[in-house]
Amino acid sequence: DAGVTQSPTHLIKTRGQQVTLRCSPKSGHDTVSWYQQALGQGPQFIFQYYEEEERQRGNFPDRFSGHQFPNYSSELNVNALLLGDSALYLCASSPPDSTSGELFFGEGSRLTVL
């Protein structure tokens, strides 16, 4: 049973460009959350998708957007990249009706903005 998979694992962009990151949740999971982890810090919640809609959002600008597909996979899009967007982007999935906070994380996509 594959866990959460993310792609790409590493990518380099320049300021002003746009990026799309992809995530496939663990089998049987219907909810996908995205987190940003700057070097040396804990993950910060970006948003969460459930039933193809954004259910919750953290304190991130509108440049960050996402999508969830009928097969529960998800994309994170970031427009007009800034140097400060350089971070590890983590996708996490959870099963239906989960409320305890047990999330299953992928290994992340490391974004470097030059």
Place this chain on the structure above:
Amino acid sequence: GESVGLHLPTLSVQEGDNSIINCAYSNSASDYFIWYKQESGKGPQFIIDIRSNMDKRQGQRVTVLLNKTVKHLSLQIAATQPGDSAVYFCAENLGESGGYNKLIFGAGTRLAVHP
């Protein structure tokens, strides 16, 4: 691999000793508190959680203690092993009132286990 927690507080222990990692949280309305382990180059991995109406929960070699009076959470690891070396994060889950598994992570503590 990735280097997680370059400037985090570090707890150094000898193999076989018990480790205690502490965390202060901020939101009294949190419904669950969770500990995650993150090894270099990997995503966080769930260790154990505790609901806000409990003060202690035990797992395999780990115990989580919750003190709501002082908003303090701790993770105890028994007989620490080299494989326990990682960065440990506590997280708060506000639950339904906070929106279904929206986790607020702490800054993290690096655990270094020496032979």
